[in-house]
Amino acid sequence: MxxxxxxxxxxxxxxxxxxxxxxxxxxxxxxxxxxxxxxxxxxxxxxxxxxxxxxxxxxxxxxxxxxxxxxxxxxxxxxxxxxxxxxxxxxxxxxxxxxxxxxxxxxxxxxxxxxxxxxxxxxGPAQTTMADPALVELVITAGTDDAARNRALRLLGFAPGSPVRVAAVRSATPLDRLGAQVCPARPVKAAQLGDVGVLLAGEIADEAFPAGVHAGVGVAEHAARSWREARTALRFATVRRPVVRYDALGAVALLAQVPADAARDNPDVAAVDRLASTPSDLDTLDAYCTTGSLRRAADVLHLHHSSVARRLDQLGKALGFSLTEPDGLLRASVALTTWRLLGDS
Structure with a gap:
């Protein structure tokens, strides 16, 4: 001076x-x-x-x-x-x-x-949760060079070099309110890209997502990789498992890479597709695959376990294998998950 x-x-x-x-x-x-x-x-x-x-x-x-x-x-x-x-x-x-x-x-x-x-x-240019979609897209696009990505992160309010994780969400809740709920400690930025909402934050509290929201949460510290993980995890979200962390999928994430034609040609997936015309059958199969137990599935469905046992026996005949055997449960879970991924591809 x-x-x-x-x-x-x-x-x-x-x-x-x-x-x-x-x-x-x-x-x-x-x-x-x-x-x-x-x-x-x-x-x-x-x-x-x-x-x-x-x-x-x-x-x-x-x-x-x-x-x-x-x-x-x-x-x-x-x-x-x-x-x-x-x-x-x-x-x-x-x-x-x-x-x-x-x-x-x-x-x-x-x-x-x-x-x-x-x-x-x-x-950054604003202290609001909602962000310029163009900036957010720069951050999460794999083809963005590091200089442009870092500049966009800085404009969004993230410190240089700090980890940024991404969540992909589908929600009726406005993104600004959702961001404040799941990321109570700033910074957090949100933007709508097509039919998917994007949340950027240093940390994302999975358990803080409100009911009715489907979300996939990436775990990589690099924003582009975290976005790729988040999109994949979102494809596995269901009513009974609405929030999915990518690292919780483990080897199951590989199902997202199965070509659609190969998935449709699989007999087990085709059998699940036929069952889907009866919502109660699909709901029973989902409850059983999610819980892994006949009695826990009965609790989820609010039915007596003997009723669920009869339903599973009928479903096993329709699928062509016994659901009460360990291999049967695995086959049904893989087939049901792959069928859902086809609907989201």
């Missing part, structure tokens, strides 16, 4: 004003204001509309000199500056001044750009 003051003291009569500009933005940075507050403060200082745009989000923040959001059409910038972070161009700041630029505009924009970069590095 002393060196800067000494340099400014050698300048012309604007030196005092320049020092005030520097002090003004340094104070804002110490107060850790967000991007809209920075734009509002800069507009008040410059007495004209000020704007901030981050390339990763494509969203512009424009504040008028009166401190309100500028809704008028965006005119050409009277002056602008590049926002850089780690030697990368991440955005632009500008003034929309009628008439020629003022002598201190260049310095004010330079300090605004530095302040914006500091906010992005510390917080």
């Amino acid at each position: 002393e060196a800067l003051v000494a340099r400014l003291s050698r300048l012309d009569a604007d030196a005092e004003g320049a020092l005030r500009v520097v002090t003004f933005f340094d104070t804002l940075m110490r107060r850790r204001v967000d991007l809209p507050a920075l734009a509002r403060a800069a507009a008040g200082l410059a007495e004209c509309t000020a704007g901030i745009r981050l390339h990763a989000t494509g969203r512009s923040i424009r504040m008028s000199a009166a401190g309100t959001e500028a809704s008028d059409p965006v005119p050409p910038a009277s002056s602008e500056a590049t926002v850089t972070l780690d030697d990368e161009d991440i955005g632009t700041v500008w003034f929309e001044r009628c008439g020629p630029a003022r002598s201190l505009d260049e310095l004010a924009l330079e300090r605004l750009a530095i302040a914006v970069a500091a906010v992005v590095e510390r917080y």
Whole structure:
């Protein structure tokens, strides 16, 4: 700071004003204001509309000199500056001044750009659970290079080098509320990509998912690999097992790699497909395969165990093997799981 003051003291009569500009933005940075507050403060200082745009989000923040959001059409910038972070161009700041630029505009924009970069590095562009889907997609796509992935993570508010795990969800609960429930300790970001919701967090509490949500949770620390695991785990989620961690699948995860044609041609899978036309038969088979026990299946189905035994005997005849034998239970479980994967492929 002393060196800067000494340099400014050698300048012309604007030196005092320049020092005030520097002090003004340094104070804002110490107060850790967000991007809209920075734009509002800069507009008040410059007495004209000020704007901030981050390339990763494509969203512009424009504040008028009166401190309100500028809704008028965006005119050409009277002056602008590049926002850089780690030697990368991440955005632009500008003034929309009628008439020629003022002598201190260049310095004010330079300090605004530095302040914006500091906010992005510390917080990301927003402190909400919902995130820009484009940023989230950059993070979880396998083909994204490391530099772009790290930049996107930083913009989302994740510290460089910190582990990020991913959950793939299908839920009627809004993603922002869901994220707050399963990731009570921030940071957590959520976005909807097609028919699947995505949660990004350092840790994800499996047991905190509310009823009615199907979720697959990746366990890898690398976001792209964790997303791949999460999508696979989601395919195994059922009403009786709504939340599935990828590492809990073990070798069963290999079923997701079975070609669809080969799965359909398997006699056991074809037999389950025929059973599916009778929901009560499919429900009985699912309860038995999930619990691995006739009596526990009876409890789940709220039936007497003798009734369940009769149903299993009939199902065994339809499938072509005994369900009460250890091999029969294994065959039925594999066939039922593979049949479900066909429906989700």
